Amino acid sequence: MLVARRRYFHKALESDQARMGPALLFIAQLYQVEKAARPLRAEDRLRLRQLQSRPILDKLHAYLWEIQAEVLPKSPAGKAARYTRKNWTALTRYCEDGGLEIDNNATERAIRGIAVGRNNWMLPRCL
Numbered sequence: 599m600l601v602a603r604r605r606y607f608h609k610a611l612e613s614d615q616a617r618m619g620p621a622l623l624f625i626a627q628l629y630q631v632e633k634a635a636r637p638l639r640a641e642d643r644l645r646l647r648q649l650q651s652r653p654i655l656d657k658l659h660a661y662l663w664e665i666q667a668e669v670l671p672k673s674p675a676g677k678a679a680r681y682t683r684k685n686w687t688a689l690t691r692y693c694e695d696g697g698l699e700i701d702n703n704a705t706e707r708a709i710r711g712i713a714v715g716r717n718n719w720m721l722p723r724c725l
Contacts, residue, residue, distance in 0.1 A: 603689070606681055610674035617665050617675050624658040632700045644696030651693055659686060 604625050611618040631650045635643040662679045669676040682689065692698040 603678075603681055603685075606674070606678035610678045613673065614669065614675040617669060618678070620661060621658065621678070624654055624661065627654050628658075628700065638696075640696035642696070644694075647693045647696070655690055655693065659683070 604622070607618050607622050607625065611622060628651055631646065631654070635646045638646065662683050665675070665679060666683075669679060671677075671680065692700050
């Protein structure tokens with residue numbers, strides 16, 4: 599679920615294009631691999647991810663460690679890098695199982711109606 603938190607990188611891009619641009623490029627490359635992997639069976643998708651996504655993830659991970667000393671910890675770029683490094687194992691789990699998706703967007707779309715309905719029912723009634 600690496601890219602589920604790419605919004606941190608987009609937010610940081612406004613204040614630090616020089617450092618966040620390359621990180622977002624790596625993420626875009628990961629999505630290109632996923633686009634090619636979408637029609638494949640799980641075992642073929644896993645093989646493709648191991649061949650193509652894993653090297654990109656390794657570069658991204660090294661890059662995040664590289665910029666760690668250059669960004670302030672409380673800055674948007676620092677928060678994006680720290681969050682990603684802290685959750686690296688969970689965020690890259692999709693490369694170990696061809697049945698997993700790169701993000702949880704489909705799940706969030708599926709439950710959006712339930713969450714909105716629940717919030718509508720919980721609003722106080724004005725009489």
